[in-house]
Amino acid sequence: MVKVTIDGIEIEVEEGTTILNAARQVGGDIVPPAMCYYSKLEGSGGKCRTCLVEVAAGSERDPRPMPKLMVSCSTQVQHGMVVKNLTSDRVKEARAGVTEFLLANHPLDCPVCDQAGECHLQDLGFENGKEGTRFEEEKRTFAPRDIGDKIKLHMNRCILCYRCVYTANQLTNKRVHGVLNRGDHAEISTYIEKALDNEFIGNVIDVCPVGALTDKTFRFKSRVWFLKPMNAHRDCPTCQGIATVWMFGNEIQRVTGRKDAYGEIETHNGKTAWLCNTCRFESKDVAQWTIEGPRVINRHSVISQGHYVLKNPLEDKSTVKNLK
Structure with a gap:
């Protein structure tokens, strides 16, 4: 076990733990954002640079600061390491620059994007973006493409995080x-005359942090904040x-992990x-599922706001209105 201090909070973690995962053990606002890292996918991380942090002291043996900002998703902690995230002006400036870079070619189609309301890029832009933009060139554009019978690709929105590639590989x-x-010509695409048809390929939709890969069975049906996740x-x-089944009334609109x-x-x-694809795309009948209860979505979201009553409504008549 080694001790590391992140934004003034000391925590003891196992040797070999990355700075990002050490921060996740603390939780809260000190956790750096991550657009490409995915703990369940081997080899992910190191692509987006949103998780940069300042290492003010390398270790107890060598307390010198690291001269450059470090990628927290792949940098392992050392005993006595001191890390600055929210408390570093260098990190804030660099993260604003990375956010601006990710948004340089991203279209302003949040009003029509199925990912709106649960998009990590929206969260990143809100928390770290700047009010204005310096980008004057034309954005690169791609036509939407069907890359499977139930998956639509919007390459305009892609930030090349590689999550979907790792998912398909593994x-x-x-x-x-x-x-x-x-x-700047790099793009996600299928090989010639190929389509995504593997039984587990629908998981590329779940791992995509933006709206580049969308579920055609749910496309344009509803906003996620109008649905009740169960x-x-x-x-x-x-x-x-x-x-998690997303319901409107007694109907299942979509199914996600x-x-x-x-x-x-x-x-x-x-x-x-x-x-699997059968559960995700073909099991929209309520009778096919055992509903356990409400799923509270608490990641920067109002999806769960006002949807549920977590106690018996008969005990408090003022809560009955929330069931409508």
Whole structure:
């Protein structure tokens, strides 16, 4: 075990823990944002640079500060290390620059994007973005494409985090999509005459932090804050069958994996609860699921606001109106 101090808070973690995961053990606002890192995907991280932090003291043995800002998702803690995140002006300035860079080619289509209301890029822009923009050039544009019978690709929104590529590599037998070309021509695409049709390929929608990969069975049906997310499970021979079903009245509008506070699929019984395509796309009948109860979404979101009563409404008549 080693001791590390992050924004004045000392915590003891296992040796080999990254700064980002050490901050997540503390929780709260000191956790750096991460657009590309995904703890359930091996090799992820190091692409977006939103998790940069200042290391004011390298270790107890060598207390000298590290001259450059460090990527917290891949930098391991050392005993006696002192890290500054929210307390560093250098970090705030650098994160604002990274946010501006990620938004340089991103379209302003939040009003029509299915990811609105649960988009990590919206959160990043709100917390770290600047009021104005210096970008004067034309944004690069791509036409929306069907890359599977139930998956739509909006390359204009993609930030090239590589999460979907790692997901396909590690969950499917044969990946047929990836990052093509280089530099400002780089794009997510499928190989010629190929489509995403693996039984677990729908998970690329869950891992995408923006609205680049969307569910065609839910496309333009509703805003997520109009829906009620419910914990649910079903007997499934392919996956664990553990999901969040998003309901409007008594109808299921869409099915997603259960995500934690950092937008990552939760682990159940020691395994990541990835959803199969049958549960995600083809099981929209309420009778196919066992509804466990409300799922409270608390990541910078109003999705759960005013939807649920967590006690018996008969005990307090003033809460009955929230059931409507």
